[in-house]
Amino acid sequence: MKKSDFNFDLPTELIAQSPLPQRSASRLLLLDVPVRTWQDRMFRELPSFLRKNDLLVFNDTRVLPARLYGHKPSGGAVEILIERVTGTHDAIVQLGVSKKPRPGTAIILADGSQATVQGREESFFRLRFESPEPLERLLMRLGEMPLPPYISRHADASDLERYQTVYAREPGAVAAPTAGLHFDEGLLTQIRDKGVHFGYVTLHVGAGTFQPVRTDDLAHHQMHREWLNVGAGLVDQIHRTRRAGGRVIAVGTTVVRALESATVDSVLRPFAGETQIFIFPGYRITSIDGLITNFHLPQSTLLMLVSALAGREYILGAYEHAVKQRYRFFSYGDAMLIFPQGAT
Structure with missing residues (x-):
């Protein structure tokens, strides 16, 4: 595949420069992949799309003022x-x-x-x-919080809190796992009260996540290195979730990269170390049943990962819809919820 296969037109005014006053006030585009539909919803509605015994997997890395x-x-x-x-x-x-x-x-x-x-x-x-x-x-x-290059302002005191998930605990990242920025304590309580379980990986997101793909032939692209830890406790949680009929839902592409890096021959095992995994269409993701993610840059490896999960044409169609509906893009923007096997 070619880098140019993942281009789309994005008006610069849709690139969110600051967070909303409330984390969970973001919009949410719900993607039901098998029926090829999407719905415009709000992130605070997320509990209604989750079921008892589902497992949300978060990346608990903490951003350094890097x-x-x-x-x-x-x-x-x-x-x-x-x-x-x-x-x-x-x-x-x-x-x-x-x-x-x-x-x-x-x-x-x-x-x-x-x-x-x-x-x-x-x-x-x-x-x-x-x-x-x-x-x-x-x-x-x-140090100063390392806001992404597409945010055209210096970090201020509010970014110390808002460019950080509320559950961050393992310092080492220099970019936020941005899908998690939409969760506040109230929303987490609602989700937990519904019988949904929480699990955690650690993947220290590096500044290389913003590096462009420099070759048009994706087979020649080499990913940057990132350190991760998928613990035995989480592996056991995932196995229990599957036995109970629950779904494993990744909060962010970094969680997908961590779980897939720890998966060998479709079997998830504990793993700690570096990864350079590059996921793009043709790669079969087996570790998750759903994904919460933000909207990503044109021609980025993150957009390629999401396309591997749900299909390139379908994802680009959803992005075109998001542009028309004036969704907010990138780190401080809105979110998508993707169910590859169906939302119900």
Whole structure:
């Protein structure tokens, strides 16, 4: 397949620049794949589409304030965006700088501490932070929430809360698992009271999730690495859910990537480690029965994953409908609920 097969026209005014006042006030496009229909609903209606013994699987990663600002000793400004933390004082990063630095180059941070360029890793750089405190603590003190590149403003204090799920607990991501941003405590309580169970994976979303596909032939695309953990407890939950006749519903494409990375020959097993899994049409997703997801960028790997689940033409038709109905797109936008085997 070709990257160009996943293009669609999106007016820039539909790209959500800020969250709604209430998380669950988003709109929800309900996709019933077998009958090829969709319905315009509200996210707060989600409990009515769930059944007792269903299992919602969330990604409990926590977003780090992963954008830092500094300067070279010569005075040139440097913007650092953490891609992933690789050690107590080490990270793979993107650098916004006028001239790409060589190994050994120092970057002076806002508090006077220093980071040193260790080398290159494809389009990224390896940095070592010389501060005596652990990197995660340094980021909490100096960092800014890393809003996606299509949000044309700097992060403010409200983003510290809103670009984070209410159930986030494992720090390590530098981009939010955005399907989870629609859930507030009240909605979670309603869902739990209906007899729906909750399970969790951890997948630390990297800034590479926003990197474009640079080759038109998808067979030649290589995904960025992300660290994940699918625990034995969740695997047992999923097996119990299936035995009880419940459905496994992933909250976000990161959950799908985690579960599929832990699936071998259609059997889900505990797994912790890195993944570069690339899911696009032709790949058969076996780990889930439903998916909650936001609307994704044209020609993105996330749009390709959703198309693998529900069919490219059907998904692009649903996106065309969403554009006509003025849905809000991307991280702070609205959501879709997809049932590949049917909504009832």
